Amino acid sequence: MNLFNRRRQGYHYESLAEQYLQRQGLTSVARNIHCRGGELDLIMKDGGCWVFIEVKFRAHNRYGSAAEAIDWRKQQRVKRAALYWLHSQGLSAEHCQLRFDVVAIQGDDRHITWLTNTLVEE
Template sequence: MTTKPLAKNITEGQAAEQIAATFLQNNGLTVVEKNFRATYGEIDLIMRDGKTLVFVEVRLRSNTKFGGAGMSINPSKQQKLTRTAEHYLQTHGDSACRFDAILMHALDITAVEWIKDAF
């Protein structure tokens, strides 16, 4: 196993998250936190949309062979995100919240698909 593909995936993931944050900021949301980690998993972006906290999962998939970006947020991943969000809310104060997804097929802000209340 080489480190080049791993480094490329990390770099692409970070780039996708930055594009997503910029896209959401351009649509009126503000960044609260990036890459929040807890026992259950990680939340890519935590944003604020008015009084609502928005937990955002960012997915980049250029190949749709296995169903594309949206299909990769399976029930197991949703459960991990929900548990991580519950931990965040317990430690940072309860708030109205929702789960959004940013799906991308390329590292380009014009390739962003924003799904509000994704699950």
């Protein structure tokens, strides 16, 4: 699959995840934030809490589930990107509620699993 199609597929699954989370009561803030050292798929608010969401799709689990694809290294990149984004907004992680979630979309039926507060500390 070429880069254009992969990017379009990524946007599609991020949109599915965003719609799902909105139905759960979260509010959209931003999508596809790129910065040095990382990318944030979705930024949402859950009440007063900033939620940084990694979206992962797997058509099958031959190489592991969608959730298993979010390894420690990927979590650290998301964390760095989130801290950078907060700083760019004039916010401090020490003075904000924040969490890191994963939305895993799996299989032909596009089953959605929402995992909250998933960050593993260093």
